[in-house]
Amino acid sequence: MEITILTALQDNYIYLAADHTGNTLAVDPAESRPVLDCLKRKNLTLSLILTTHSHADHTGGIETLKRKTGCRVFGPHIDSIIDSGPKPEPHKIDSPLGLFQVLLTPGHTNDSVCYYLPASTSSAGVVFTGDTLFVNGCGRLFSGDAQSLWQSLRTLAALPDETLVYCGHEYAEENYRFALTIEPDNTAIRTRLHETQQALRKGLPTVPSTIGREKQFNPFLRADTTPIRRVLSMPDAPAWEVFAELRKRKDRM
């Protein structure tokens, strides 16, 4: 499997994942043009689009791509451009690359899902997280609530550590900056910020991350740990309330 990272709009990522025959799926096509250009350049055939949620910056290219390629479209929202949506877990969707598990991950929006392809003998496991989990961050609360998003992040944290994380936006630098406002003395996070700035200066994406790395550094996945609880003076609160406080602080940053 080869995953091509495309940039779109201001800071969105679109992913094209192709098997060895060029049979390709696209994740969260914010726009059609970069996808069509890449398909042509690499001689790929688009057969499936997966969308993680209904926001326009993750769906804007679907209509044109569907019309021009005749591909199937799978997403969580009811809309004329979507062919089918997830039923209660466990839900699976067949793709050119194998059987994806559709993880129901409400919080950013009520309809957010993530797409997980377990590791195989030839490929590492991958998860496309949309706006639920970012590199060192998580999505804002739009139509979902903090308790739901915390549970959704727990679902993602339960995936194998080696799983590659492909998220919906390039927000790593501001997320590491935020993490340092919570833990100014965390030298590992300071190092990660420095590495991130170097990568971005070279025009390189910060994706993919891994579930293991996110569990190690991402404060939103560590809301139930002693260091975060101590900083927020919430030693005994339910973990989701600690998470909600972190999310509020990030919103105010």
Ligand SMILES: [Fe+2]
């Ligand atoms: Fe979104």
